[in-house]
Amino acid sequence: MLTGAALIASALFLFWGNRAEDDNAGQQAAVMLQKVQQTIPETTVEPAKLTVTEDGGYEYISYISIPSLELELPVMAEWDYDRLKIAPCRHFGSPESDDLVIAAHNYKNHFGRLGRLDAEDVVLFTDMDGGSSTYAVRSVQRVEPTDVESVQDSDYDLVLYTCAFSGEERIIAGCQRLTDDKDIQTP
Numbered sequence: 001m002l003t004g005a006a007l008i009a010s011a012l013f014l015f016w017g018n019r020a021e022d023d024n025a026g027q028q029a030a031v032m033l034q035k036v037q038q039t040i041p042e043t044t045v046e047p048a049k050l051t052v053t054e055d056g057g058y059e060y061i062s063y064i065s066i067p068s069l070e071l072e073l074p075v076m077a078e079w080d081y082d083r084l085k086i087a088p089c090r091h092f093g094s095p096e097s098d099d100l101v102i103a104a105h106n107y108k109n110h111f112g113r114l115g116r117l118d119a120e121d122v123v124l125f126t127d128m129d130g131g132s133s134t135y136a137v138r139s140v141q142r143v144e145p146t147d148v149e150s151v152q153d154s155d156y157d158l159v160l161y162t163c164a165f166s167g168e169e170r171i172i173a174g175c176q177r178l179t180d181d182k183d184i185q186t187p
Contacts, residue, residue, distance in 0.1 A: 021085070021107070022107040022108055022109060022112075023109070024085075025085055025086060025087075025105065025107045025109055025110060026107065026108070026109025026110075028085075028086045028087070029073050029074060029086060029087045029109060029110065032055070032056070032058070032060070032074045032086065032087055033063055033072060033073060033074045033087075035055050035056070035074075036053075036055070036060050036062075036063050036074040036128070037063060039053055039055065039060075039128065040063075040126060040127075040128055040129070040130050041129065041130045042130055043126055043130045043131075043132050044129075044130045044131055044132070045132075046129075046130075046131040046132075047095065047096075047131055047132075047133050048062065048095040048125045048126065048127040048131045048132055048133040049094070049095060049096050049127055049129070049131055050090075050094035050095060050096060050127070051127050051128040051129050051131075052077045052128065053128040058076055058077075058083065058086070059076065059077035059078065060074050060075060060076055060077060060128065061075050061076070061077045061090055061127065061128060062074070062075045062125055062126055062127045062128060063075060063126055064088070064102065064123060064124065064125050064126075064160075065123070065124040065126075066117070066121070066122070066123050066124075067121075067122055067124075068116075068117065068118070068121040068122070069113050069114075069116065069117070069121075071113070073087055073088050073104070073110065074087045074088075075087065075088050075089065075090060075102055075125075076088070076089040076090065077089075077090055078090065079091045079092075079103055084103065084104065084105050085105065087104070087110070088102050088103065088104035088110060088111065088160075089102065089103055089104070090102055091103045091151070091161075092152070095125060095127070095133055095157075095158075095177075098157040098158075098177060099157070100125075100157070100158045100159070101151055101152070101158075101159045101161070102158070102159070102160050102161075103160075103161055103162065104160070104161075104162050105162060105163070106162045106163050106164065106165060106171075110162070111160060111161070111162035111171075112162070112165075114140070114160060114161070114162050114171045114173055115140060115142075115164070115171045117137045117140050117173050118137065118140075119136075119137055119138060119139070119140075120136050120137065121136070121137040122134060122135070122136060122137075123135040123136075123137065123158065123160070123173075123175050125158065133177055134177070134178045135157060135158045135175035135176060135177050135178060136175060136176055136178055137173050137174070137175050138156065138174050138175060138176050139156075139172075139173070139174040140171065140172070140173050140174075141171075141172050141174075142164060142169045142170070142171055142172075143169065143170050143172055144169065144170070145163075145167075145168070145169065145170055147170070150170075150172055151170070151172060154172075154174055155174075156174035156175055156176060157175060157176050157177040158174075158175040158176075158177070159172060159173070159174055159175070160172070160173040160175070161173070
């Protein structure tokens, strides 16, 4: 009985700790998003590129919007575990070479709902100079954590990925850049 109670208490402690970390990440991302958006001049029709701006000791390349998930987040220039606790990060690639990969934690306030995307959902990428590119989701899949090739060597212009809640899989959204307004289907 005592062991069972200890296990339940441990599980609750872990749950609430994870929930607090998720909420903190959402709050930090919201503050950084506001700063990033204030830094960006008026949005232009120029395609997005990789421009880095520093703010508060962190470097940012853009913000992304995923209207179907009601999600808008800053994107940090470099990936590491500490940065992922604040906002999504560029893992590698760039919008100019159509091989941009963005990773984020599966926090509900980050990419936790990535698996809910549907084909044709829109992802908007606005760089630090106001250039923007629109992408359409073409594929959402689950892969093994060791399947690095699905992320690195995909044929997609933009890949968004996160861990599944189990931690035993990765959720990958492959996106294609839309080049013509008639290609854009907003929700």
